[in-house]
Structure formats: structure tokens, C-alpha cells
Amino acid sequence: MSLQASSKAPDDYQADFLISLLQDMIFYRRFEERVLVAYTKMKFAGFCHLHIGQEGLCVGVQRAIDPQDYVITGYRSHTQAIAKGIPARDVLAELFGKVSGCSRGKGGSMHMFSREKRFYGGHGIVGGQVPIAVGMAWKIHYNEENHVVVCYLGDGAINQGQVYEAMNMACIWQLPVLFIIENNLYGMGTHIGRTTSVGAKTLYKRALAFDMAHSQVNGQNVLDVYQQVNKLVKGMREAPGPHLLEALTYRYKGHSVSDPSLYRTKEEIQGYMNHDDPIKNLSDKLIQDKIASKDDIKQWDKKVKATLKTLEASVDKDMDPELSEAYEHVYS
Amino acid sequence: MAQMSFRDALQQAMAEEMARDSRVFLMGEEVAEYDGAYKVSKGLLSRFGEKRVVDTPISEAGFAGLGVGAAMAGLRPIIEMMTWNFGIQAFDQIINHGAKMRYMSGGQFTMPLVFRAPNGSAHMLSSQHSQYVEGMLTNIPGLMVVCPSHPADGKGLLKSSIRSDNCIIFLESEMMYGDKGEVPEGEHIVPLGQARIAREGQDVTLVSWGKALRGVMRYLSSLEDELGLSVEVIDLRTLQPLDEQTIFTSIAKTHRMVIVEEGWGFASVGAEIAALVGCHSFDELDAPIERLASAFVPMPYNEHLEKEVLPSRQKLKVLLEKLTYQSRS
């Protein structure tokens, strides 16, 4: 199920564009919820980091870049992968360890990959994807191409040394990479305010060390994200160079499935859900602008749930990899 | 054939491959304007320009990761570390990313990436500049580990490494860059994963590689005369994957084996070979396998202490005597 929008309206958004943004966000949320249930039913195991609450950023960025642009991210990679064009079925199959998964059942939750869709993972070492992103941007620079690399990193990753080595090089060589800090305030169970000196919600200041362009966006507002990233990417194509974008967002679920979130209050979570939820934000706008009714949205939601149910039932029937698969792809 | 230094042989391999394939580039500390910390990349900047011969900041993890990303995206990077001691900073990128990307993506990506640097002790550099990484990195599936012992192999193996679609750990030595040897011009390829019989012999199989092997070859003839032995020497050339068959075939001939390595012996390449031979060639052995490695201490600075802990002619002599029942200790 592809919800890629047919229309783009940078300034005056067309109705079907706005609707498709909302439908995408609903899809990602329901997808992650279904994944959680499947996990608890033991359809798969291992780590499972959910993206619930952070859909606005994911969808906003998705619409602002081209299929030829590259995306790379950390271990919270399910919906980022779908947003970059990997079929949701392939992502779910990967979670279930099926050979039909986008990494043939050999990567799992943290390692979604598609060379074809230019989604370069899914990386499990905090901050490890950042130098790689710079390498991808180096290739664009080397071949004098016009693409950009979007490199997501969590707020926790901003204290990793190799992140800064990579950012420095991106600046030296003016490489077209957009570093996006998904600042959901917690590095696992530790509030980012406790582990950085620049302020919990001003992480973009880290760019000052490199004299790198930087900005901040409200990740809970998909339109803000779309607009800002659109502008940044356009600029980057004209004059290559890195940019550090801090997106303020929030995750509703624990760091992973096993995390009971004892380090924050229920009220704090509820506050975001009630007052700064990306889906609610856009729904309210559509209703207010009379683009959609509450009922419409309910119907879309219902439809997504039905689609996902069918999808899961279908993936259940997929095959595990042959045992011989364990020995393949170690070397070329 | 031209007499050429190890340094020039490596330089020639890179220059030829860069001329052959525009995706190949060299990146590392001091590789461009300084001509390389050990002058291996001398002249490459002026020939290929600054996009293909790139000076980096002192950020091993950073530019190692850059290499991984560039290789994933289709380029063929050669990443030079000034030495492997600094390369340890980049182990996350090498081990967690370079080695794993093909496998975790279900075979979608190749990793045409060479990490090359001097390995092991040089001379009086103390502990932090005398690390041997082959024991650590051969233990990582997804990495290939290559270690030439003379200039011609240096060129042939480096060319193969650059053409490989795998993540290559290429082990050089500061002490060997000046070594001279015959090096074939042009297309000289030494395939990865194939050991070489450096010298034929009948009584003992000696397995070694890199600088340790080069050391042994310098005094082996006189040692053979002294002990009345004929030693077959296997130069492994590639440590991962290991050319087991060449070792097994030689053991079937000599029935005795000594492994000489300069790294530490615990869970090392030598340990692995001993285990393999013990399992596979049990019935061929006429004496317990002997092993020579560095003493299990960090490398000392003082020259005499350094000599003390490294393999030596005398240590090898004692082992050969034991191995061939010329002594009973």
C-alpha cells in the first residue's frame, strides 16, 4: 500500500495532499501498534523500537525529498523504511524474520534495508550511521550528483564521538547531508537534559562547533516539517553543504517494548497525546478547514486497520529462510 | 622485472587501480599533500587530484565510516590508517558496519572497501604503537584479512583487494616499506585466499605471514644447516579466509608443524591453525604442534626488552629441535 502523494503544494496545500499526509501518519501509527501486538503474541522477538508519536517528522521529510535521495537512520527504523518506499509488507515480513523481508529475514527490527529504494538502514550502534551518511554524501559529491542524504539520529546519538568526526568532515568538504536529530527527549531512559550542556531542546547548538548551518522544527507538525525540509533540500541541491536540523518530537511508547517508561510521568505522555500529537494536529486542521469530517477520518482509520490485518495474515504464511541462507551474504 | 621497494609496489598497485577504475579513491591522514606518513601514496595527489586522494582530519572512526557509506553507495574506497594502532579507533565502523552490511541487508550491498595500514611492532615505539590486529580482525565474519610479506605480493594482493567486493583489512609494516624485491610490471594479480609455498622442504612445515615470515626467511637457511633440517615454509598471504588445504597438504608431507607469528598467541591466527591441524590432520602428526608468538605482554619500549618478547632465531631453533626430537625438553 503506497500512500505516496501525487500532488505537492509548498505554499497553498491542496486537499488531497493534506489528506494523504494524514492517511500516511495514521498508517504508520496503526502499523506500529499492530507490530507491538504481534510482538506480545511472540510472532517475533529481539529488540523492537516503536515510532509511535513521531509520525509527523517521518511523513513530513518523506514528502520533501526525491526517490533518488538517500535516507539512513538508527535502530527505530520500521516506518522510516516504509516512508522511503519499502513496501510495508516487506518491513513486516522482515520483523517476522521471513525470507520475504526487505533484508531476507537477516536484519530484523533494527536493520531494514533497500538498496533500490535508497534506504541505507537501519543501524544498531548509536551514532554509527552518521559517518556512513557522510560517506554516501561523499559519493554524491564525488560523482557530482544532485541528490541529498537525510541522516536521522536520535538525541542520544549527539553525545557519540564519531558523530562529530563525521559532521566535521561533512563541513570541510561541504557535503549534501541533512542531519536530523529526532529529539524525543530521552536517550533510552535518560532525559537528554541530563547528558548535554546545550539544553534539552536546543540540541541544534551542537552545529556551532563546526560553523554548520542549523535550524529547529516542531516535529509534531507535519506541515512545518515538510515546509522546512523542502526548503533545506532545495537549497542543498543548489549549493551543497550540510545542515543540522533539530526536530522536537516525542515517543509515546518505551524506548523498546520492554521499557515500562518509569523515568517519566503518565501525565507527561498524556500531555503530548492530548495537546501535541502530529495526527491530532493535522486532523484538527482538516476538520477545521472542512477538508474532512471526523467520520471520514474514522473510516480511513478503519480501512487502514483492515488493510494491516490482511497484511499480517498474509505475512504469517510466508516462509522462513532456508537454513543455507545463514551461510550466504557473508562475502561477495 | 623491476627491483622495487615494498612502498613503491603498493603505490604502483593503487595508481594502476585508480587509473583503471574511476570509482577508486584514497583517503586518510596525510595521504595527499604530505605524500603519506610513510610515503606510500607519494605522487598520487599530483596524478589523480584532490578528489581522489584526500587528506582527512584525525578522525579514524569518522573516515572509516565514510568509507563504509561510500562503498555502500557504489564507490571503491581505499582508506589508509596511519597505523592499525589508530585504526582501533575505527573498529566500530569496521566491525559493526563494514563487516556486517552485506549480511544484514540480505545481500543487497557489496562492500568494495580496503582498510590498509602498518600492523604490529616497528622499533622502539612501545605498547600503544605496536598492536597486532590480525588476531582480532580475523575473528570477524565479513572481513577479509590480507598480509603480504614481500613487495611483489604487496602489489598483487593490494590490486586484488581493491578489486574485491569485500571489506578488506590490509596489513602492512613500517619496517618493510623499504624492502626491495622483484615486482612484475602492470597486471600482476595475486588472488586472495591462496597461500604460497615460500620454500619447499621435507621435515617440518613452518607457517607464518607478514613481517614474522620475512624475519624467519632471513635466517632459516643457516638454521636448517645447523640442525640438518629441511623446512617447508608456507606464507599464508591471506589470513581470512585461510587457505587450509595448502597447510594440510604440507603437513601430510612433513608431519610436523611450527607456527611463527609476531602477534600474541592467545586465541590468535596461530592458535586457530594449530586447532585446525589438530582436528583435521591428527593422524598425520608425528610431534606436538609448536608455536612461536610474542610474549603475552604489552610491547616494551627498551630495545633489549623488545627483542626479548619478539620471536627470534634462538627461540625458533629451540622449537625446531623439540619438534624434530633433537632435544627432549
Added chain:
Amino acid sequence: MSQPVLITMPKLSDTMEEGGISCWFVKEGDYIEEGDPLVEIETDKATMEYHSPESGYLRKVLANPGSQYPLTAPIAVISEEKNTAFNLDDLIRSLSQQKEIPVHQDESEQANVATEDTGHAEVAASAAHEQKKSLTRVIASPLAKKLASDHDLILADIQGSGPRGRIIKSDVQGVLSGTKKSLLPTTTSDSVERLSQKPDKVIPISLMRKSIAKSLTASKQLIPHYYLKSTWQLDTLLGMRQVWNQHLSTHRPAGSAQKVSLNDCFIYLVARAVRQHPIVRSFWQQDHILEKGAVHIAMAVALDDGLVTPVIHDADQMSVYDISERSRYLIQQCQAGGKARSDLDLTGGSFTISNLGRSSVDEFAAVINPPQSAILAIGRLRSAPQLIDGSWQLSQEISVTLSCDHRVIDGKEGARFLDTLSELVANPSLALLY
């Protein structure tokens, strides 16, 4: 001592690793005082009485005469009380907690003496079994094992030349090519069938045999032997001996030797030659050579069950008569065995004489007795025609072979020593001169 005490195999020599039980001096149930002889134990060097370290009743004997046990293996239980029950298992366990001792864990559970009277026997039996197993284990390289198996050779029949007697490829190939003797004849499949009528016999190796094997194997493997042969006319010496023995037949003190033997004469003369040639009493000590001051002559004495080399100390200071007395005594004690033998000082020799004069052997070469550097092998006395003053006469002669350690004694030195000795034998009166 309220608790019963476990007596373990004692270490009775510096090199002892195991001991054989010769006999128990006390029966189970009898009382023994501390310090009284408890058991006779055969060590690698001698047979010795072991005196009880405790007073009490010998409650259990755990080690059987004729069997061997490693050091610290339990051999008996002594307790103050005659009848109180005790648990052998617990005793053994408490001992093994104190220090590691070989205990057959599998069967120790059954060894409850208080309730069942069978357990201890099994402990002893299993210990003996373990012992036998270790004695019969053949050490061979994997390649040698495979070669032997491919050619139907029995490894135990092959003498190993590697460390610890390891059989290696060349040992097996030696047997195959016939250059090396198998300890047993190589069997073809035909002969296997024929011979199988006569069952093989496993002969346990005594500690003395083991000790001989160890010492001489090491000697032959480590010491670069060479051999110097000489033939001596003995007519003059024999004539002198005749005079001495006639004298002794009328003048000998009561209870002393009737006659001096030819061997006594040789010891006398050899001792003097050794005194003149310190090099033949010098030992190779790896990093130095040790020249022995005294002249102690060892002599090989054959026994029913092996070989010992008692020593005549300061033989160069003794008369032929004294040597004769001493050697007769030493041979008697050795042949008596047991305590008589173990009380002898068998160490310290600086040169050894091996004499097979009573056999039909004309001449032979002996293996050097470490740490010594030389040994003289003497063959039988025989008549040979000699041209004396233009006419053929029958003369008495013997052949001797001197084995030398080339690390210490060069050929020239060995020959000089043999020259001196030959001269003394040809003209024994020269011995009076120095």
C-alpha cells in the same frame, strides 16, 4: 586420636612416584605401636620398611601385596578403638579435601566399612586398576599410531624414541624396514592364527625394571657413546692371583673370603687407572663438567629381577683383599634383596665395571650409567694361541670394551686411559709404584 586415621602411600625416596606393597607386618585387627614396622614397600630405588605413624588397631588394609599405588593413595586405616564403626568414604573425602589425592570417586560411595564389608576392597581394586591402566598406556604420536595400525603392528611392542618414550614415525618405520627390532616378532595374519594358540602374557613392570628402563633409555638417547676395544693377556695377573689365593688358603682370617676373584683384581687395577685419569670420572652437567674427586667404583650386579650397581667407595685406597671382602659383601646383600639391599648405598659411583666373565660372552659394549661418563665391559676369559719367544703357546686373554661419553671424554683421552689400564693389567706390579 579419637578419629580413625587413613594411612597413605608414603614418599620413601626423592624420585619415588609410586610404591609397591611387598608385605604387611601386621594383620587386620592387630594392635600396632607407633614406630613399629607396618608394611614393606618397594620404591623405585629399594624395598623399605615403613613404620607406623600412629598407634592403634589396623582396621583395614586397602593396598594389596604385589600391587602398586601412587603416592598419597590410601593404603590402610588405623584407629584407637578396636570396634567403633567408621565411614571410609568420609575419611577419603576429608583427606582429598586436605590435598588432592587419587581417589576413585565412582566407587567410593560403596566404601562404607561400618555397614558393608565390601566397599574398601573395591576401592583398592579400582585403585590398582587405575594403576595398571597408567602403566600400560602407550605414548605414540598420532601418525605413529596410524602407521602401526595400517601395518597391524602393536604399539606396545615398539620402543619409542621420543620424549617420555613417545613412539614416533621413525620408530614404526624402523620396525617395518627391519632396522629396528620390534619387542615382539612382527606377526603376519597367518602367524597370528598359529600363534593365537599360545596366549600372550602381560608381565607387570617392576619399579626396578622401570627405573632401569628410564635411566638407560635416557643414557642411550642423550649420551653420545663411543667404544674402545682392547684385548689383554692375563697370564701375569693370573699368576699373581694364584699366589695370593694360595696364601689366603692358609692365612685367611676366619670368616673372610676364600679367594680373590679376577673381578676383584680388575676393580683394584681400574681404580688406580681412574685415579690417574680424572677425565674418566668427570660428569657432563649441561652447563659445566664436574670432575669427581674420589674414586668410587660401581659394579654391575645381576639379580633375578633386574640389575643393581653397588659402589665400592675409595677403591683406589683399598687393597685387593679389602676390595674382595667388600664386593663379596655387597653382592650378598644385593642378592638377599629387601631391607638388606635397601640399606646399601647404591649411589655416588664415579666409574662402573660390568663383567660378564661368567658367561659365554667374548666381548660386549655396555650402556653408560648416568651421570657417569664411562663404563668398562669385560668379557669371558678364554685361551688363545700366542706367539711367545718364537713358539706358539696358549695364553689366557679377555676382551674389554670401554664406553665413553664423547661430550666429556674425547677419543684420545679414552685411549690414554685404556693404555694405562692395559699396562697395569699386563704388569700389575706397576700398581705398587704409585
